[in-house]
Amino acid sequence: MDFVEYADRELMAIDLANKLAGALRAALARSERVLFAVPGGSTPGPVFDALCAARIDWASVDVLLTDERWVRPDHPRSNTRLVRERLLVERAAAATLLPMYQPTDTPEEAVARVTEAIAPHLPISVLLLGMGDDGHVASLFPGTEGLAAALAEDAAPVMALRPPEAEEPRLTLTRPVLDGALSKHLAIVGETKRAVLERAQRRSEAEAPVRAVLGGLTVHWAP
Numbered sequence: 341m342d343f344v345e346y347a348d349r350e351l352m353a354i355d356l357a358n359k360l361a362g363a364l365r366a367a368l369a370r371s372e373r374v375l376f377a378v379p380g381g382s383t384p385g386p387v388f389d390a391l392c393a394a395r396i397d398w399a400s401v402d403v404l405l406t407d408e409r410w411v412r413p414d415h416p417r418s419n420t421r422l423v424r425e426r427l428l429v430e431r432a433a434a435a436t437l438l439p440m441y442q443p444t445d446t447p448e449e450a451v452a453r454v455t456e457a458i459a460p461h462l463p464i465s466v467l468l469l470g471m472g473d474d475g476h477v478a479s480l481f482p483g484t485e486g487l488a489a490a491l492a493e494d495a496a497p498v499m500a501l502r503p504p505e506a507e508e509p510r511l512t513l514t515r516p517v518l519d520g521a522l523s524k525h526l527a528i529v530g531e532t533k534r535a536v537l538e539r540a541q542r543r544s545e546a547e548a549p550v551r552a553v554l555g556g557l558t559v560h561w562a563p
C-alpha cells in the first residue's frame with residue numbers, strides 16, 4: 341500500500357483527478373474500452389468536479405459504481421445521482437454509465453440483471469474507492485450477514501447486502517472484482533479515517549473490510 345498525503349482537500353481533489361486521468365489515458369492506450377469504477381458518498385464529489393473536464397477519450401470509458409444505496413436515482417442519497425451530477429458532465433458526459441441501480445423493490449431482485457450488464461466489461465481498469473469511518477469500502481460493511489461470502493476470493497461479482505448500520509439496503513461489487521482492478525486508489529479525508537485505516541491493518545477483514553483491498557492500493561489522504 342502506498343500513502344500519498346496532501347496539504348488540503350482542494351489540492352487532493354485536483355492532484356487525484358490528474359492521477360486518475362493519467363491512469364485512464366494509460367489504460368486507453370492498451371485497450372479500446374476501459375472500465376472506471378467509482379464510489380458514492382461524500383468524499384469523491386470534489387474529485388469528480390475536477391476530473392469531468394479532463395481531456396480523455398471519454399466516449400471509450402464505461403463508468404460503474406462500486407456500490408449503490410437502494411434508493412431511487414433522484415434521491416439525495418443515490419450514488420447514481422452523485423455520479424450523474426458531478427462526474428458525467430462537461431467532457432465526461434460522453435462516458436457510458438453501466439447500471440448499478442435497477443427499478444426493483446429490493447437489491448436482491450436486481451443482482452442477476454446488474455451482473456449480466458457489467459460482466460462483459462470486467463476487469464476494472466481504474467478503481468477509485470471511498471471508505472467509511474467503520475472501515476467499510478463499497479458496501480462491504482462490518483457486521484453484515486453475507487459479508488464473509490462477499491469477501492471470499494471466489495465471490496460472485498455483485499451481491500445484495502443489508503448492513504445493519506446503513507440507512508438502506510445495498511448492492512455492491514465484491515472482493516474479487518474490487519481487488520482485481522488493474523489500478524487501485526482510495527480517497528479519504530480527515531484524521532478519523534486515517535486512524536481507521538492504520539488500525540485496519542491490525543484487524544481482520546471481517547472487522548475492517550478495507551483490509552481486503554490493500555494490496556497494490558494507493559491511498560490519497562488530506563486533513
Ligand SMILES: O=C1O[C@H](COP(=O)(O)O)[C@@H](O)[C@H](O)[C@H]1O
Nearest residue numbers: 379380381382383470471472478
Ligand atoms: O455509503 C457509502 O459510503 C462510502 C464512504 O462514503 P463517505 O461519505 O465516507 O465518503 C462510499 O465509499 C460508498 O460508495 C457509499 O455507498
